[in-house]
Amino acid sequence: MGETPRLVASDIDGTLLGDDRRLSARTTAVLERVAAAGTPVVLVTGRPIRWLQMVYDQLSAPLPAICANGAVVYDPDTDQVLRADPLDPQLLAEVARRLRAAVPEVSFAVEIVDSREMRHEAHYPLRWDADHEAIRAVESPEELASVPAVKLLARAGTQDPDAFVQVVAGALEGLAEATHSSYSGLVEISAAGVTKAAGLAWYAARIGVRQSDVLAFGDMPNDVPMLTWAGRAVAVANAHPAVLEIADEVTGANTADGVATYLEKVFGVG
Template structure:
């Protein structure tokens, strides 16, 4: 008997992965057991495609992924982008104009080439990924906005509170694009209008022939809210942002305590009890 729901759609950082970015043996075993009962696992992440290999190396086999907060749907088996919905250069130029008027010291970076590379200027705060070979330094800020980007990244010294900053950014954009956040560092992530984790996941599920009722989704941050609202069953990890916990149907253990595995083990136990004994 196939386990219900049929699809697990899970965020990565802060949800499926432990704080050190590792996938625990317990979680890997739970995903394998879910797959063995006929279930499908999908990754739904703010990460770009270029950050997925470290996760795939810890899975039994690569699984489809919705990346860049819904802007990219990726098939790792063929290394193919099935769908991309980037911000157009003219939209990014208007976003930049509005944000510079609202927050004068705002700085930008972009995820381009369907999320296979990043571009940033010298004033972009240095983080571990800024030194990666796929992160390209450009000297002219205008050059950041000349190619379609699956995600526009925004930082400012105005505030290090991402909840405050995302409200400022979203207010300035006023429907021009989507603004959300998935970290606690003050970074705001901007996508094309209508692009969310929910939209990307809905497209992929339609391709797979499943509906929202077939999906249990796991998340921890505000960028997960659209996906959790869309899915038939929404589960927050215990370390989730208050906005996520508020809309979740259930709360499991934290990512440090293998919350996704804990919940899946319960689903699998239910499926086992529901399986008629062989006569």
């Protein structure tokens, strides 16, 4: 990428946000200056739609988002989903069946209604928004797979995330995508071909930006497809080794405004 990027795409957690899950004043200002100068900025995240508001509350204007690891493209100005690519119920049931056979102790949750709601098995350990009205336990495995889901979440007690995702990916080869974005042993499963790269490619084409003109930032394995696809891939210094290995460049850590530092240099907005 020799010219100024025409689209900036960034992961949220561990990349834009500090460890306190807050946007620094510097990062907020730089994102807003880049967007105001005419270069679109899009958030590309594993988060569901219902987790975006806590980020939007820290910005003067919300940014479009590619959610659920590429399964949902969301316009916050109109509160509309522009594109969704879920696992259909038949596929969801088959994925769950294969994983129960491979990992008998596995437990599941699903992100439904374009990730505005979540359903989970009774023994699935909730880490966030457990009391939210959009979160509900199901009474049977059949109910879990009764409606399309933009993401299936799998846990099996304490697991090494890199090893566990390999087990899951092996069981689902050719059927679905498996990745992870945390160190808690959670594996995130999407329909085959649904990745952050696919969602970002669709969005870039929609606004008329070439792949080579996209600048992307990330930190975890679920960012690897997006970073591999983008014209310029930048990892934050705290990134997972898989991300550091494929990135074109490395900027400062999320706790040191790494994305803001890089954007200030590229766009001269510091």
